[in-house]
Amino acid sequence: MDNNLDSFFGAMADPTRRAVIERLTRGPAPVSELHAPHDIALPSFLKHLKVLEAAGLVRSEKIGRVRTVHIEAAPLATAEAWLNRQRRGWSRRLDRLEQLAAADNDPQQKDTP
Amino acid sequence: MDNNLDSFFGAMADPTRRAVIERLTRGPAPVSELHAPHDIALPSFLKHLKVLEAAGLVRSEKIGRVRTVHIEAAPLATAEAWLNRQRRGWSRRLDRLEQLAAADNDPQQKDTP
């Protein structure tokens, strides 16, 4: 793992890595299968897996010569919660603005007789 | 704006930028106020604002010599939805596994008389 949001968002900021996550939600898979759809060299692809693993998004164990990778859902939930808090904070503010606008039918205005 | 998730997650992968977003959920603010709590030079900070703006997370307009920045909530929602889809896909799979486990009380097993 690592220090939360930094490494999490960093890990998700790449299409190859997001594709891996999307694939892994349908179940665990060996490295070779994860690599197949991506048109980059294996060592380059392995770096992406390391980033995902360092961010705690993925775990893997090697059995025989095959390394099987599976997703770790918790970090997704953490980030989702963070985003949700931000949006909620924002919309609470919008609500307050609406209240202010609604209460705008009488105060010190002199040019509407 | 830009091409969605890439620039969005990239923008969120930095604590300074996340702090700016958190601040902006409490309402718009001028550049100087946003910069104040961060111990980096103004030009460095401006780069962060540009990243946020390029990702469509933030918008700003300059009036007089003051530039006021405000948050743009939609991209947050988009990313949140993406994360949610992934988690839902993942937990649907878990559900199926549970069903399999539950149905494991009678099939072709010969050693439980």
Added chain:
DNA sequence: GGATTACTTAGCCATATGGATAACAATTTG
């Protein structure tokens, strides 16, 4: 046991990123 398979490690390279300083607008304000 030699050949395949499935990764791993080690280096190299180009570009991107996050920070700094210096110098330059463009607006207020005294």
Added chain:
DNA sequence: CAAATTGTTATCCATATGGCTAAGTAATCC
């Protein structure tokens, strides 16, 4: 108008990132 505010632009620098090739190592297969 001179001075202070508030940004903005232009460089520069060190490190991180994403890709590559070449050369291993450790299982399995024939």
